Amino acid sequence: MSLRLTALIGAVLAIAVIVSSQSSAQRGPVFTEDGDLVLPSGFRQWVCLGGPITPNALNDGKAQFPEFHDVYVDEENFRHYQRYGEFPEGTILVKELVLAQPGEYPDGSVDSASGRGYFPSALHGLDVMVKDSKRFGNTNNWGFFTFGHQAPPYKPFAKVMPASQCAYCHIAGVASTDMVWVQFLPVLTAKIP
Numbered sequence: 001m002s003l004r005l006t007a008l009i010g011a012v013l014a015i016a017v018i019v020s021s022q023s024s025a026q027r028g029p030v031f032t033e034d035g036d037l038v039l040p041s042g043f044r045q046w047v048c049l050g051g052p053i054t055p056n057a058l059n060d061g062k063a064q065f066p067e068f069h070d071v072y073v074d075e076e077n078f079r080h081y082q083r084y085g086e087f088p089e090g091t092i093l094v095k096e097l098v099l100a101q102p103g104e105y106p107d108g109s110v111d112s113a114s115g116r117g118y119f120p121s122a123l124h125g126l127d128v129m130v131k132d133s134k135r136f137g138n139t140n141n142w143g144f145f146t147f148g149h150q151a152p153p154y155k156p157f158a159k160v161m162p163a164s165q166c167a168y169c170h171i172a173g174v175a176s177t178d179m180v181w182v183q184f185l186p187v188l189t190a191k192i193p
């Protein structure tokens with residue numbers, strides 16, 4: 001085999017490895033030695049469970065998270081929930097914040113061909129929950145992380161947030177549904193078509 005052909009085959013194989021490693025989305029959480037969570041990869045290829053929105057204009061101009069909240073879970077953990085009604089250990093729930101289009105009306109809404117409402121514009125932050133009873137038993141088995149509240153790129157690592165920042169509110173509101181606001185995510189509990 002000529003040297004050139006060998007080099008060409010090598011290059012094609014290298015590209016194939018890169019492409020396949022990019023398309024295989026991450027599943028379980030990855031922690032550093034210090035216990036920081038590594039930014040999950042590939043989550044935009046996971047199942048999107050829904051996207052609530054709490055605009056500033058409807059919250060006295062100071063909503064805690066004024067964007068759309070697009071929630072993702074990987075397909076295997078989604079199937080597990082549909083089957084057993086609970087998330088298994090190691091589940092990652094990603095909430096990506098997405099800015100709304102700048103408002104034209106006092107309530108922050110805008111007109112579009114489909115009607116007046118709220119429409120997404122730009123990615124603007126990433127919050128994550130990880131189910132791990134060994135690490136996060138003190139906060140009902142879920143750890144809470146934020147990788148930034150701004151446009152990407154997001155932080156590569158995040159420390160677990162104190163309970164007083166995140167978990168307290170999920171404990172107060174949805175301890176009975178394993179810390180997840182399932183009532184706002186109908187795709188989770190819908191019958192399998």
Ligand code: HEC
Nearest residue numbers: 052069071093095127128129144145146165166169180181
């Ligand atoms: C004051 C209450 C409150 C606080 C504080 C809070 N959350 Fe939430 N969180 C909610 C509510 C309500 C929802 C569902 C509705 C929505 O997204 O607006 C939610 C949804 C989520 C979701 C999607 C899964 C689900 O349960 O629907 C994630 C992930 C999440 N929060 C992470 C965090 C992180 C990380 C923090 C801290 C940085 C945090 N939350 C702080 C109330 C809160």
